[in-house]
Amino acid sequence: xxKFNIAIVGLGGQGIIxxxxxxxxxxxxxxxxxxxxxxRRGGAxxxxxxxxxxxxxxxxxxxxxxxxxxxxxxxxxxxxxxDVLISLEPLETLRGACYLNRNSTVIFNExxxxxxxxxxxxxxYPEFGYIARELEKITKKIFFYDFDKISVxxxxxxxxxxxxxxxxxxxxTNIPIDKIVxxxxxxxxxxxxxxxxxxxxxLAL
Amino acid sequence: MSKGxxxxxxxxxxxxxxxxxxxxxxxxxxxxxxxxSMYPGTPASEIIIALDKNKxxxxxxxxxxxxxxxxxxxxxxxxxxxxxxxxxxxxxxxLNVASEPAHFLSYTGVKSGLVLAIGSDPGAPSSxxxxxxxxxxxxTYMPIIEPSNIQEAKDFTKEAFNISEExxxxxxxxxPSRLCHNAGILHFGDLRDxxxxxxxxxxxxxxxxxxxxxxxxxxxxxxERHNLLKKYLEDSEFNYTLLPNANESGPKIGFISSGVIxxxxxxxxxxxxxxxxxxxxxxxxxxxxxxxxKNFLEGLDRVVIVEEAExxxxxQIKKIAYEIGFKGKIYGKDIFKASGELTLxxxxxxxxxxxxxxxPAFFDFAIxxxxxxxxxxxxxxxxxxxxxxxxxxIYSILKAVGFSNTDAKDRDVVIAGDIGCYTLxxxxxxxxxxxxxxxxxxxxxxxxxxxxxKKKKVIALVGxxxxxHSGIPVLLNAVQNNADILYIILDNSWTAMTGHQKTPxxxxxxxxxxxxxxxxxxxxVKSLGVSYIKSLDPxxxxxxxxxxxxxxxxxxVKVLIAKRExxxxxxxxxxxxxxxxxxxxxxAESLYEIQKSRCVKCNECFVELACPAIIPKRDGxxxxxxxxxxxxxxxxxxxxxxxxxxxxxxxxxxxxxxKLNKKKNEERLTEVPIQV
Numbered sequence: 114x115x116k117f118n119i120a121i122v123g124l125g126g127q128g129i130i131x132x133x134x135x136x137x138x139x140x141x142x143x144x145x146x147x148x149x150x151x152x153r154r155g156g157a158x159x160x161x162x163x164x165x166x167x168x169x170x171x172x173x174x175x176x177x178x179x180x181x182x183x184x185x186x187x188x189x190x191x192x193x194x195x196d197v198l199i200s201l202e203p204l205e206t207l208r209g210a211c212y213l214n215r216n217s218t219v220i221f222n223e224x225x226x227x228x229x230x231x232x233x234x235x236x237x238y239p240e241f242g243y244i245a246r247e248l249e250k251i252t253k254k255i256f257f258y259d260f261d262k263i264s265v266x267x268x269x270x271x272x273x274x275x276x277x278x279x280x281x282x283x284x285x286t287n288i289p290i291d292k293i294v295x296x297x298x299x300x301x302x303x304x305x306x307x308x309x310x311x312x313x314x315x316l317a318l
Numbered sequence: 319m320s321k322g323x324x325x326x327x328x329x330x331x332x333x334x335x336x337x338x339x340x341x342x343x344x345x346x347x348x349x350x351x352x353x354x355s356m357y358p359g360t361p362a363s364e365i366i367i368a369l370d371k372n373k374x375x376x377x378x379x380x381x382x383x384x385x386x387x388x389x390x391x392x393x394x395x396x397x398x399x400x401x402x403x404x405x406x407x408x409x410x411x412x413l414n415v416a417s418e419p420a421h422f423l424s425y426t427g428v429k430s431g432l433v434l435a436i437g438s439d440p441g442a443p444s445s446x447x448x449x450x451x452x453x454x455x456x457x458t459y460m461p462i463i464e465p466s467n468i469q470e471a472k473d474f475t476k477e478a479f480n481i482s483e484e485x486x487x488x489x490x491x492x493x494p495s496r497l498c499h500n501a502g503i504l505h506f507g508d509l510r511d512x513x514x515x516x517x518x519x520x521x522x523x524x525x526x527x528x529x530x531x532x533x534x535x536x537x538x539x540x541x542e543r544h545n546l547l548k549k550y551l552e553d554s555e556f557n558y559t560l561l562p563n564a565n566e567s568g569p570k571i572g573f574i575s576s577g578v579i580x581x582x583x584x585x586x587x588x589x590x591x592x593x594x595x596x597x598x599x600x601x602x603x604x605x606x607x608x609x610x611x612k613n614f615l616e617g618l619d620r621v622v623i624v625e626e627a628e629x630x631x632x633x634q635i636k637k638i639a640y641e642i643g644f645k646g647k648i649y650g651k652d653i654f655k656a657s658g659e660l661t662l663x664x665x666x667x668x669x670x671x672x673x674x675x676x677x678p679a680f681f682d683f684a685i686x687x688x689x690x691x692x693x694x695x696x697x698x699x700x701x702x703x704x705x706x707x708x709x710x711x712i713y714s715i716l717k718a719v720g721f722s723n724t725d726a727k728d729r730d731v732v733i734a735g736d737i738g739c740y741t742l743x744x745x746x747x748x749x750x751x752x753x754x755x756x757x758x759x760x761x762x763x764x765x766x767x768x769x770x771x772k773k774k775k776v777i778a779l780v781g782x783x784x785x786x787h788s789g790i791p792v793l794l795n796a797v798q799n800n801a802d803i804l805y806i807i808l809d810n811s812w813t814a815m816t817g818h819q820k821t822p823x824x825x826x827x828x829x830x831x832x833x834x835x836x837x838x839x840x841x842x843v844k845s846l847g848v849s850y851i852k853s854l855d856p857x858x859x860x861x862x863x864x865x866x867x868x869x870x871x872x873x874x875v876k877v878l879i880a881k882r883e884x885x886x887x888x889x890x891x892x893x894x895x896x897x898x899x900x901x902x903x904x905x906a907e908s909l910y911e912i913q914k915s916r917c918v919k920c921n922e923c924f925v926e927l928a929c930p931a932i933i934p935k936r937d938g939x940x941x942x943x944x945x946x947x948x949x950x951x952x953x954x955x956x957x958x959x960x961x962x963x964x965x966x967x968x969x970x971x972x973x974x975x976x977k978l979n980k981k982k983n984e985e986r987l988t989e990v991p992i993q994v
Contacts, residue, residue, distance in 0.1 A: 141333060162698050188502075228699070
């Protein structure tokens with residue numbers, strides 16, 4: 114049995130749960146594949162911290178699939194258990210750093226969203242350099258972009274930043290999912306054209 | 319093939335990505351329910367939402383967002399007695415409200431299967447407590463099932479209807495938020511034929527008339543049925559034991575667990591690399607049969623019960639162990655904490671310590687590292703959405719009573735909070751509430767405070783959905799007993815926090831269709847005997863604030879209705895209408911803008927109002943920071959424009975007929991004359 118764990122963190126309204134859903138749908142193509150992962154929904158639309166987990170499971174054979182010691186999966190990722198951390202907000206990357214180990218890949222958005230405590234002057238927002246340095250102490254595989262800017266300049270809206278980040282996930286990590294599967298998932302529905310374009314932009318970053 | 323269609327049309331052999339809540343709903347659908355109801359509450363809401371939004375494509379299904387949980391469970395009982403399988407869902411604290419029907423259900427029994435799905439909320443990310451509703455079964459005698467994953471959520475729910483009918487109990491299904499909001503693969507089953515779902519209330523006075531000696535008789539009958547169920551569960555597939563791998567032997571240790579925590583346990587032991595212990599998985603956690611436990615405990619020296627909250631399994635199993643004379647030791651709450659969510663990490667650490675096995679190095683490293691980091695990170699709390707009318711209401715109230723958002727203790731006014739989106743007003747920067755417990759506690763507790771503390775004025779807040787839930791008798795009580803209190807009803811027309819279910823205040827759905835029977839809240843309040851009543855738009859903050867001030871000077875019960883629809887629904891409807899009518903909006907578009915030259919960073923909009931659309935900005939690294947209204951996220955509510963003491967915020971209108979070009983936006987803004 115092989116596992117590949119992805120933790121996605123950020124704020125309510127950034128499209129984090131959608132990213133999780135797209136990735137999970139990619140697990141339906143094989144019978145020996147499974148996926149689990151819970152979402153924290155409380156803060157949706159309201160600036161709060163949101164996280165979602167995508168845990169891919171690849172069974173060796175059908176007897177492993179039927180083994181109750183192997184086919185039961187927690188909806189959570191353990192500390193240090195993420196192969197990839199995607200964060201759509203720089204400060205929240207550090208909060209999500211609990212899921213990182215020395216081999217993890219980090220993909221994060223440079224565009225900060227200041228919390229109320231910083232607004233009130235009670236705390237200060239960490240410098241970008243501090244965030245990057247702290248992450249580098251854990252892993253060397255770090256990629257960051259201004260997803261907000263890329264989304265606005267290409268689509269005149271912020272709504273594509275999550276799909277652009279998904280493109281980066283497929284460009285920069287060894288995620289054991291074929292990107293064609295994601296493209297076919299993105300090609301369904303109302304925003305298909307923009308979604309496919311956003312995914313390509315992310316792949317090329 | 320969209321998920322929505324699969325939810326309705328999925329058959330044996332199909333699979334899809336489904337939320338835990340949707341899996342529960344689907345299990346009920348496969349079992350052939352004809353009735354589904356709830357009062358919305360996180361994390362359970364999507365159970366009934368999934369059925370409600372698809373009801374037009376499902377034959378013979380009635381769904382209801384009831385006004386409260388008490389009514390909702392009664393509805394499910396009525397449907398069951400009419401021969402209709404029924405599903406009722408609620409959040410953990412909802413059962414407190416529905417506990418009266420829950421306590422009668424075992425006495426009277428059910429006719430067609432009834433499942434009560436409870437969404438519990440360990441860690442309380444969306445609740446005002448962490449209560450473990452499993453304890454209710456010790457006095458209601460409602461049996462409990464606890465699925466561990468998405469597949470079980472569906473399969474257990476489906477099977478629960480059969481057991482409910484066979485033993486005439488309403489079955490409680492426990493789903494913590496980690497299961498409700500787990501999304502993963504569901505293998506669908508076949509649906510029962512839905513065309514023959516038809517009600518027939520068969521009179522059964524022996525069971526349904528539950529008082530005097532008839533109640534006593536019913537009591538003894540359900541104790542008998544309870545014992546029959548216990549016997550059935552001795553070898554039911556709901557409970558099973560995992561044996562150690564054949565080639566591994568070790569100390570004689572056993573683990574017992576259930577629900578999502580069982581899934582944590584299996585993964586934790588895998589991460590620790592331990593496979594040589596016996597594990598009992600309980601799918602049914604009430605009742606627990608003696609023989610099952612006896613067989614499991616046999617030959618063990620030590621047993622560890624892994625569960626969340628106060629130790630419901632430990633309580634029952636220790637009792638059984640005493641009765642069967644078990645000589646070994648039983649551990650539980652001495653290893654695993656009783657408060658807060660029990661995470662996968664907690665189970666790894668607890669099991670690791672108990673078995674004297676060190677977790678992998680990466681795990682310890684990550685725990686240490688994140689502990690160091692978290693000490694320095696600014697906390698982030700939720701707040702109102704951009705353009706939310708509650709922000710304006712809370713801001714206006716604080717202005718009226720003398721703003722002190724840094725130390726709420728200094729205010730000489732008591733502000734009672736309540737449950738809903740406006741609850742967020744208790745968080746910084748507003749700190750606008752002095753107490754908050756359960757639904758409609760604000761006015762009830764506030765009434766007595768106003769009675770005994772004559773030095774402070776009392777303001778109680780309530781949302782429209784919470785008011786209709788159980789606030790009407792509280793208000794009537796205040797009127798009948800001549801209370802001196804200001805009651806502010808924040809009427810945004812929706813149960814917004816749980817995903818926008820309709821309330822009696824809802825005038826218009828987001829597709830523009832008018833409600834058939836909306837309530838006139840002002841008339842309703844008037845009919846309860848309130849003579850001081852005003853309904854006004856909270857986005858006119860100065861007017862609202864002065865009304866709060868005047869109301870506080872008057873004696874008796876005063877009611878202000880802060881009437882403005884939830885901004886998210888207003889935006890959704892506008893988008894929908896725009897799309898379906900095909901009409902291009904050709905009116906002038908407006909923007910709000912902070913003029914750098916006039917803004918002195920007084921912080922009225924940035925900190926006091928704290929609208930997230932107002933952000934600090936710096937053009938170059940060396941330049942000074944200034945406040946800026948992000949035009950992409952601003953929804954043009956105009957509240958900041960009204961409150962700016964320096965008239966630094968201006969309204970800019972420009973013509974949308976000229977095609978918007980992102981890059982030219984900023985030029986245009988400075989070109990267009992100000993039109994206020």
